[in-house]
Amino acid sequence: MRLRAWFVCAALLLLSNTTTSSLAIASEPSDPEAAIRQMVRANAEKDLPTLSLLMAHDADIVSYSVGGRKYVGWPEFEREMREEFLNTKKIEIPITELKVWTKGDMAWFTMELDYTRYVGEGSEVKRTVLPLRETGVLERRAGRWQLLSWHESFRSAQLGGPLASPSASAGSHRLVSDSTSTAMPDMSGEWEILEVEDEKRYKATLDKSGNGPYTQHNGRFVTTSFADRLWQGTWQQPGNDREGGFEVLLSEDGTEAKGIWWYTRVGNHKNIPPREHGGTYQWKKLTPKPAHGQ
Incomplete structure (x- = not known):
């Protein structure tokens, strides 16, 4: 705490x-x-x-x-x-x-x-x-x-960001988990990523474990944990020599996620305090959820 x-x-x-x-x-x-x-x-x-x-x-x-x-x-x-x-x-x-x-x-x-x-x-x-x-x-x-x-x-999907407040930008999905399940759903497919403050959009192609490249600066996401729909991981961007972490809350239907991202390194500037510099994420899955039995 x-x-x-x-x-x-x-x-x-x-x-x-x-x-x-x-x-x-x-x-x-x-x-x-x-x-x-x-x-x-x-x-x-x-x-x-x-x-x-x-x-x-x-x-x-x-x-x-x-x-x-x-x-x-x-x-x-x-x-x-x-x-x-x-x-x-x-x-x-x-x-x-x-x-x-x-x-x-x-x-x-x-x-x-x-x-x-x-x-x-x-x-x-x-x-x-x-x-x-x-x-x-x-x-x-x-x-x-x-x-x-x-x-x-x-305690909610509105995990901060500049000028954010707990009640602002509330979506139609109820993103607070009532489940105690730690099973990770299939994350595979194409996702649209929005960095809210800069209105910057790019796409990520993930495997079922939530790992894969994205189209900004040759970036790559790596999932480190998933529990009660709280999805955590790291990102690396070799194209502009930066890396950091992310934490988003997955919607109940598994098609959207909202949360935050932050820097841990920018070039030679290391040991940046987690969550000190970053912004707000909105993710949307573009690939339809695989049908059962496939």
Whole structure:
């Protein structure tokens, strides 16, 4: 639950011989719900000290975020969050739903929120809304509630993009999955790809596993995972020396998909934070679905 990664963060503000237990939060949360809300507020305010105190730093803790990312321990997660805070002008995180259960010194929760990022300056500021759902576990340690492990996913097909909002451009298909099936449908055929912001169109020819070339800069898509219609993968463009990732939600009939794409490398510029630069995808399958029995 990354809250860009998306939700909690921390800082390497451990001064020499200073422990996290010696740092005080201005208003210590009295219960797990208060701790969660304080973390979300601190994330929006880019308050690294508070976030660091409210998240456990155990080396063996495993958490998962959107885009198939897995975090073990603290360091790589902290680096990505630090980049996010540096690269955003403003962050807003309204919570739309939060439920918390407690038993002794343990608590677990489900939450829905709209992670809203503002990037750029002046008239060039772009607003991106990421509709997320979060689940996680907290533990009370020495009287303080701390987040242990979390999992984050998108809750709808409107996965962001400049000037996007959760309710904008709603299509006729209900793209939120109610299924627990992880079986991947046959992706083979020709697909029309639209990069929404630039109104750029090209075509991809995929095999049944969702891999294949596309007609922009000798590009190629590689599918890395598919679960509950959430389709994730990578793209490479040798023609202009760029690569990145994508995440789209497939419609129930398997003929359309909507989501986002982003850069991870542009020429010699590597280690671009995932989802920091990119746009919105709309895919449409042009090849008819194969008839049963063929």
